[in-house]
Amino acid sequence: MEEKIKSPIGFFLILPALSVLGLLYVFPLARAIWSSFYDKEGNFTFENYLKVFELYTEDIIYSVLMTLATVGVVLIVSIIISSYLRFKDWKFLDYMYRLPLFIPFLIVGHAMRIFLAPHGTLNSLLTRVLCVEELPGISGSWIGLLFTFSWVMTPFATMIILGAFRAVDPAYVEAAQNLGASKFRIIFDVLIPLSRPSIIVAMILTFVRTISSLTIPLMVGPNEPNMITIDMMFRVNYFNDWGVANGLGVVSYLIVVGFAIYYLRYMVAERGGGIKR
């Protein structure tokens, strides 16, 4: 009886959120996909996609590699920080690692551009300490971009992973310690396997946030190749060419969806009886 009364109310409760989602997300998405198949005169065409692959294949590959590299670095760094904080209560680090969360991308981009430039803050310091004439700068290269992305994305991932590590029942950790396992083994054999869903969530969120970032690659990244977002902006601003821009958008959407599907299937398998492992 209760069930029957609850369900329509529940539906009405989520209706505002649902309609916002439909209006601001589903509808523009459908329109973007739609218009990627039309040229400026409004004729159906595959021309946009031909152009996407003719001009931007390298940029697409670069974007994916760049993003994967970021995810890799973020994964390693955030697990190191989380592990440390799981065993040692160091308040200073606990506050400091969150700091980048509160700095806007634009500021980060500008700061890193100056910090990492050939004669920037970092190199000015290093050349004086090491007593060398000249050091190459890493802003304006993929290394600088990777560094900046990692710096920006790590706190978010760390928060999720550290939360998961702390949620692991201390009994498991203590049991392992009793049996003589080192901290290193506890991390790899107990904490990480038990927190795997959270780690994967953190990685996928990092991936999505990185591949959709425009400001940072624009300010810190190399001049070429470019991330997909820059190419989209370029197409719209200089050619008023929404077709190709939307084509690029659809491609990056497909990349993200690929990961999302993998993630969903993994989660379902994980919850549906634990067949895996």
Added chain:
Amino acid sequence: MKRWGVVFLFIVLSVSLVLAQGDFPVKVVLRMMVAGDQNMVDFFQYEIAPEFEKVYPNVKVEVVGTGPGPAGSRQIIQQLEIERDSNKDKWDIDVAVVHEIGAVWALQEGLIRPYTDFLSAKRLVVRNTDKVALGMNVDGYVMPMFHSQTAIAYNPRYVKNPPKSYTELVEWVKKHPKKFGYNGIKHGASGISFVTGWVYWKSKYTEKLLNGPYDKKYEEDWPQIFAELKEFNKYVTMTSGNAGTLDMLNRGEIWMGPVWVDMFYTWVREGRMDPNTRIFIPAPGMPGQPMYYVIPLKAKNPDYALKLIEFVSSPKIQAKYIVERFNWYPAIGDDYVTPFLKKEVLESLYKDVKQEDLLKYGKPFPLTGYYEDILEAYERWVEK
């Protein structure tokens, strides 16, 4: 009886005073849309509007900015199209500031009206930017707001004898690898301008690129041109944007690079740039661009729009704001402006690039079709 006469006179006087109110100018809200960076919007909102409202107290100027680049102009055109399609008698926008491409679009769509015959400042224009935009005849429909120009900035500490032309620049760059920097085409228009200048220098059909007609056959020598640019790029540092080039110049990481002249001088004035840095325009020239005033076809207050344009184009305002405050080159002949300029401003803005250099080497951007093809050619043949 006499008393009644006074009362009568008083009534007549006060009634006529009340009626005379009708002749007083009505309140006018002058709506303008401005494409371009925030500094353009600030220019109208905080500098021009208050000055103009002082002269015409019945007018209130409202400024809306639509953002930088052709996208900003595109938004204005879309707004005018909406007004046209609504079949209204009077459109809401009284005056707009657009890029060259915006003026071309507006004229093609029949969204703007001719007005410069009634503009006395038009006679002070010395460059032909008021007649031709991107190869299209726009005479009568536009008045330039200012001219912005790209040039090559260099650090005289390292560069004693700067090259004078693209040819010499290439030699210089080969001798000093990685000391020339520019920002490609996706990170700001100073790079686009450098590439366009490169095409002007190499192409056999530069005349056609500038004045039309648009035909792919005039692009036949481009693969070679861009292959040479790709080779040139091997000796070049790629910077991260208009500001990136200036930053690297300032830190001595590069010794030379293309910049927007107004941006350069603004940075110098704000103390963000080494004031010893110098600029030059290499032969056969680099592009610059005006911004244009246009009046929509059915503007509500075309008279006041005209008055505003006249006001902003007057030598005094051009000197005080366009040149002194914003470091743009004036819309009207420089000679009309110079009497109103302070000596130090005159010496800084015209120290390196003189008016005759501007007339000789200040090129317009090419026809839209060629412009887009240059960008895509760069993506196709240089970036890959």
